[in-house]
Amino acid sequence: MENAPTQDAARALLAFWRAAGVDMDDAEAIFSAKAAPAPRAAAQNAPAREPFQIQPPAPRPKPKAKLQPADDAVNTAKALAAGATTIAALRAAVDNFNGCALKATARNTVFSDGVDGAPVLILGEAPGKDEDERGKPFVGRSGQMLDKMLAAIGLDRQSSVLISNTIYWRPPGNRDPTDGETLSCLPFVERLIELSQPKLLILTGKAAAQTVLKREDGVMRLRGRKLQYTREGITAPVNAMVMLHPAYLLRQPQQKRLAWADLLLAEAWLEELGVARKAHP
Numbered sequence: 001m002e003n004a005p006t007q008d009a010a011r012a013l014l015a016f017w018r019a020a021g022v023d024m025d026d027a028e029a030i031f032s033a034k035a036a037p038a039p040r041a042a043a044q045n046a047p048a049r050e051p052f053q054i055q056p057p058a059p060r061p062k063p064k065a066k067l068q069p070a071d072d073a074v075n076t077a078k079a080l081a082a083g084a085t086t087i088a089a090l091r092a093a094v095d096n097f098n099g100c101a102l103k104a105t106a107r108n109t110v111f112s113d114g115v116d117g118a119p120v121l122i123l124g125e126a127p128g129k130d131e132d133e134r135g136k137p138f139v140g141r142s143g144q145m146l147d148k149m150l151a152a153i154g155l156d157r158q159s160s161v162l163i164s165n166t167i168y169w170r171p172p173g174n175r176d177p178t179d180g181e182t183l184s185c186l187p188f189v190e191r192l193i194e195l196s197q198p199k200l201l202i203l204t205g206k207a208a209a210q211t212v213l214k215r216e217d218g219v220m221r222l223r224g225r226k227l228q229y230t231r232e233g234i235t236a237p238v239n240a241m242v243m244l245h246p247a248y249l250l251r252q253p254q255q256k257r258l259a260w261a262d263l264l265l266a267e268a269w270l271e272e273l274g275v276a277r278k279a280h281p
Helices: 006-018 025-032 069-083 087-096 129-134 141-151 181-197 206-215 248-251 253-273
Strands: 112-114 120-124 161-165 200-204 225-230 238-242
Touching: 006 200, 006 206, 069 087, 069 181, 069 225, 087 181, 120 206, 129 141, 161 181, 181 206, 200 206, 200 253, 206 225, 238 253, 248 253
Parallel strands: 120 161, 120 200, 200 238
Antiparallel strands: 112 161, 225 238
16 A cells, blocks of 8 residues: 555645746656556466477487408408419409509509529519500619529529519509508518419519518618518518619619628528529629
8 A cells, every 4th residue: 555645745746846937747656657467476276398308310320330441451451361362363453453543544564584483583663654554573774683683693594584563553653552542552562472482582672671570770771681471371581682673773773782681691501591593604
């Protein structure tokens, strides 16, 4: 209930100010307005509303892991290599293998030259322009130098040497092979060593040495030493040594003295192993 004295006092004050000439229409309108009704209290028995929730989507099943193209190529190469029981069969398997991208840009598959099962197996890196055109390893200038080096210790392609590479197709522009390209060819390389069972394995250059021996040492640290090649599946270690690549000797002829020292090591080692060689001057 409103307080009557307070209401009367307010009306008297308004009348005073109006009599004094002050416009009091707005003040009187506010004073006379009815108070807004108070909001109704919420019903005590009304049930409380639950907050709106977004249900998270159901988790999707994880897709099965798929082999990467490189892994698939390596596994295919391993299966093909394992199925080859002769060097001729391995050569055919490499020729039919499509898991290395280099094959699409190369003219020919360059697998080997020389005598299958020869006592000396020589491995280089990858074919160059001349090798790609002719389909045989080491037939360009570096190959001619290699033939002269081998002849100096009584070896040749016709009777005592099998020559191959760790890559079977020429990289465009003679660029370095990628790790994936090297890995896709490696099962064939390892199977060639296993089938050849050479008395001596000669690795020419850094790429061949590091790929086959699985070592990070440079050529200068590996050359001039008697090494061994071992891997699972080979019953006995294979005698191995590292030499400077003939292509490097063409660029650095002052290093031929080191190559000659390596040839003398190979000659002495073959003598100990009882490998027959041609007489040489």
